[in-house]
Amino acid sequence: MDKSTIICRCEEISLEEIVEVIANGARTFDDIKRLTRCGMGPCQSKICNCLVAGVIHEQTGMEFHQIPLPRMRMPISPIKLETLATNSTTFSSVKSVLDEVELEDGKVK
Amino acid sequence: MNAVETDVLIIGAGPAGLAAAFETASRGLQVTLVDESKSMGGQLVQQTQVLSSLPSIYQPMCGFELAAHLSRQLEDFEIRYLLGHRVIGFYKDGSVGITDEKNVFPLRAKKTIVATGASENAIAFPKWTLPGVMTIGAAQTLMNRNFVQPGKNAVIVGSSDFAMDVALQLSKVGVRIRGIVEKNTGVKANGTEKVEQVRKIGIPILLNSSIKEARGIGAVSEVDIQQGEDIWTEKVDLVCVDGGRSPILDIFYQLGCSFGHQEELGGWVPQYNNDFQTDCENVFLAGNAAGISTQGALLVTGMLAGINVCAALGAISKEAVEEGKQSLWKELESIETRSNLKVWQARNQHIEKFAHPVLKDQFIS
Numbered sequence A: 001m002d003k004s005t006i007i008c009r010c011e012e013i014s015l016e017e018i019v020e021v022i023a024n025g026a027r028t029f030d031d032i033k034r035l036t037r038c039g040m041g042p043c044q045s046k047i048c049n050c051l052v053a054g055v056i057h058e059q060t061g062m063e064f065h066q067i068p069l070p071r072m073r074m075p076i077s078p079i080k081l082e083t084l085a086t087n088s089t090t091f092s093s094v095k096s097v098l099d100e101v102e103l104e105d106g107k108v109k
Numbered sequence B: 001m002n003a004v005e006t007d008v009l010i011i012g013a014g015p016a017g018l019a020a021a022f023e024t025a026s027r028g029l030q031v032t033l034v035d036e037s038k039s040m041g042g043q044l045v046q047q048t049q050v051l052s053s054l055p056s057i058y059q060p061m062c063g064f065e066l067a068a069h070l071s072r073q074l075e076d077f078e079i080r081y082l083l084g085h086r087v088i089g090f091y092k093d094g095s096v097g098i099t100d101e102k103n104v105f106p107l108r109a110k111k112t113i114v115a116t117g118a119s120e121n122a123i124a125f126p127k128w129t130l131p132g133v134m135t136i137g138a139a140q141t142l143m144n145r146n147f148v149q150p151g152k153n154a155v156i157v158g159s160s161d162f163a164m165d166v167a168l169q170l171s172k173v174g175v176r177i178r179g180i181v182e183k184n185t186g187v188k189a190n191g192t193e194k195v196e197q198v199r200k201i202g203i204p205i206l207l208n209s210s211i212k213e214a215r216g217i218g219a220v221s222e223v224d225i226q227q228g229e230d231i232w233t234e235k236v237d238l239v240c241v242d243g244g245r246s247p248i249l250d251i252f253y254q255l256g257c258s259f260g261h262q263e264e265l266g267g268w269v270p271q272y273n274n275d276f277q278t279d280c281e282n283v284f285l286a287g288n289a290a291g292i293s294t295q296g297a298l299l300v301t302g303m304l305a306g307i308n309v310c311a312a313l314g315a316i317s318k319e320a321v322e323e324g325k326q327s328l329w330k331e332l333e334s335i336e337t338r339s340n341l342k343v344w345q346a347r348n349q350h351i352e353k354f355a356h357p358v359l360k361d362q363f364i365s
């Protein structure tokens, strides 16, 4: 691998960009995702996840079991908005989206 | 539209899901089987090699024959098939969202068996994203399922049993294999016969070597192979990479299951107990999703998940469950210790850690 080698093919993020954010303190897949868009493509990190874990391991010496999984949200694979917005009133809310931030009186705690 | 109800929801109609479907449907439970593919059999459909490590009740047969056998076995039962349907996630009330690509509808199951299989891991080198570079499984799918020859001149990266099988299959359809490139000092495959066959038909196995770079305009046309100090160029239009496989976890993650880490099972694996039950009481699992293993072992895990779900829903007597579990665990041990002892050991270690997962409560950060 050289520094121009692509790690996230969906978003065309190179090894160099990933190494740079790790040097700035990124330690998990989601850290890297927030800083570079790595993992935000159509495959939703199904392809780059293992490559990124490899880079974190090499750069920081962290063991693979110390590198957590990326967050996997609904929908787990791409779907047309038109399809997702089925005119049904029986659905309960989606599980993942708002559970990350805990709200108190409508504000983030 | 009200949520569709079912006793048992099985996600994935590969060998594990089909085996679980037989165990549950044959004991009178109402079973819904969903798979995004229009056909049943999962990854078995493109496997033309003879599977040697099947449970003792099976004759040796090829993957696609096993897929047909497992599907036929279900003909006598009333199963709700949702083929060509994708699971897109779960709602807060526990119902699952399923799409037929036109609509999404909710489904509620008393018990869910997740048998979503494994995905192949990528290997990165400069220009690995050029067309013509693909995973070894993609090459096998193109060749055996779509009847498309994926290239004329190939190199294969990785030397697992899977890579050896596909090398032989590619050669048979006229693809010239310039070499199997392995970064380690020894061949990874356990099946020494297969490796012999590969050597016999003149495919060079290059140890201590790797792809330094691929080149091409619009598609791969050559690769540089490095072995120690030597670097040379091979003209190829196909590069098959075998980076190993890992369980597909998105559905477990959405369900709130915990995970542990076992390198031999493919990395992160949902945490489960002796009954192939996750730490979410109503969620069971089977197949490669529970750790990468051989087809025979995957079938047994599907049967185990199936009878444990029957037990949880009171569809089988206590004695029958105990007897069934005991003999299936014996079978699993016999298959896995024969085909890959390390996988058997890792599976047991993983189960022992059931109460102490590495990753849990992923949705509450």
Ligand SMILES: Cc1cc2nc3c(=O)[nH]c(=O)nc-3n(C[C@H](O)[C@H](O)[C@H](O)COP(=O)(O)OP(=O)(O)OC[C@H]3O[C@@H](n4cnc5c(N)ncnc54)[C@H](O)[C@@H]3O)c2cc1C
Pocket (backbone or CB within 6 Å): A076, B011, B012, B013, B014, B015, B016, B017, B034, B035, B036, B037, B041, B042, B043, B044, B047, B085, B086, B087, B088, B115, B116, B117, B118, B119, B120, B136, B137, B138, B140, B141, B162, B165, B248, B286, B287, B288, B289, B294, B295, B298
């Ligand atoms: C391309 C490929 C080729 C392979 N070839 C070989 C080989 O030659 N030799 C070998 O030993 N092993 C091979 N394997 C490994 C293979 O995974 C196992 O042999 C076996 O098929 C796994 O059985 P399973 O039941 O666990 O999963 P699978 O057979 O993978 O079945 C899982 C099923 O779940 C479905 N599914 C997954 N997610 C969803 C969702 N969200 N919604 C709906 N459906 C879903 C999939 O469509 C699939 O049909 C291959 C794997 C791949 C990916």
Ligand code: FES
Pocket (backbone or CB within 6 Å): A007, A008, A009, A010, A011, A038, A039, A040, A041, A042, A043, A044, A045, A046, A047, A048, A049
């Ligand atoms: S490869 Fe990174 S999101 Fe697809």
